[in-house]
Amino acid sequence: xxxxxxxELIREVLKGDQASxxxxxxxxxGKVFATARRYAPxxxxxxxxxxxxxxxxxxxxxxxRGESPFEHWLMRLAVRTCFDHLRAKQRKKEYSYSELNExxxxxxxxxxxxxxxxxxxQEAVKSLVEKILSQLSPASRMVITLLEIEDRTIKEISExxxxxxxxVKVRAFRARAEMKKLLGRIAKDKYL
Amino acid sequence: MNEQKLQQIIIKAARQxxxxxxxxxxxxxxxxxxxxxxxxxxVLGLWSRMLWRAxxxxxxxxxxxxxxxQYSSSxxxxxxxxxxDIEYAVLVPVDLSSEENW
Numbered sequence: 485x486x487x488x489x490x491x492e493l494i495r496e497v498l499k500g501d502q503a504s505x506x507x508x509x510x511x512x513x514g515k516v517f518a519t520a521r522r523y524a525p526x527x528x529x530x531x532x533x534x535x536x537x538x539x540x541x542x543x544x545x546x547x548x549r550g551e552s553p554f555e556h557w558l559m560r561l562a563v564r565t566c567f568d569h570l571r572a573k574q575r576k577k578e579y580s581y582s583e584l585n586e587x588x589x590x591x592x593x594x595x596x597x598x599x600x601x602x603x604x605x606q607e608a609v610k611s612l613v614e615k616i617l618s619q620l621s622p623a624s625r626m627v628i629t630l631l632e633i634e635d636r637t638i639k640e641i642s643e644x645x646x647x648x649x650x651x652v653k654v655r656a657f658r659a660r661a662e663m664k665k666l667l668g669r670i671a672k673d674k675y676l
Numbered sequence: 677m678n679e680q681k682l683q684q685i686i687i688k689a690a691r692q693x694x695x696x697x698x699x700x701x702x703x704x705x706x707x708x709x710x711x712x713x714x715x716x717x718x719v720l721g722l723w724s725r726m727l728w729r730a731x732x733x734x735x736x737x738x739x740x741x742x743x744x745x746q747y748s749s750s751x752x753x754x755x756x757x758x759x760x761d762i763e764y765a766v767l768v769p770v771d772l773s774s775e776e777n778w
Contacts, residue, residue, distance in 0.1 A: 506704055513707075527700075592685065609692070612686070613690045663683060667683055670682065
């Protein structure tokens, strides 16, 4: 039996065949997980986000007009869900400034001495990046991730997040300033 | 180290972290299970939502009906209380004349 296309599966789901949604989940769950892990390094948080993304996708499938690929629509939903998650987390005040641990500080010092990136200690790098990004506001983290890390354009960010172009520019400016301020605090730290 | 250099290091490091696309075992089953729960019609929830929505219009209807009944009954009372007075005033000459005739 030939593999059904996304459009065929979506049509079946909209007709009431819930089981046709499963192949879509299987096909795209890896990519949704990758996006969720960028904003939620905790495995259970990432799982909750992915589940929420697919639940939203299922309930809002009727609004998918098929003008762009299903994957793009789903990834937009994933990024927006991650943003909601960051905001909810901020409301619970889970963010707090914390100093770098010895391993992270050592890695940074090493980077300062030798510009060649040492990727040996991947876990330290990951936790360092997460520690810094987690101290940014949700909007700043979102913009820095999309603009600087994923290397997306302002227009792409606008399409993904649903923010207007001027709003993305303003948020990018604020995010860079916030990042600079945060890194200034770290630079003044005794380890550096 | 200044902030600029620190930022470059952090961004460069973040770019080198490859997004992990691994999926927990049978995760799609968990999602499909969640979808089934969503699709089940919550009759009690639906009923309570409908009751809440109907509460305000019901109270408004009750208040308006009460006001209307109050207004109309007070109008009726006024008429009832005035009737003997009118009757008395109208019939007094008749009564007097009939007494004289006797």
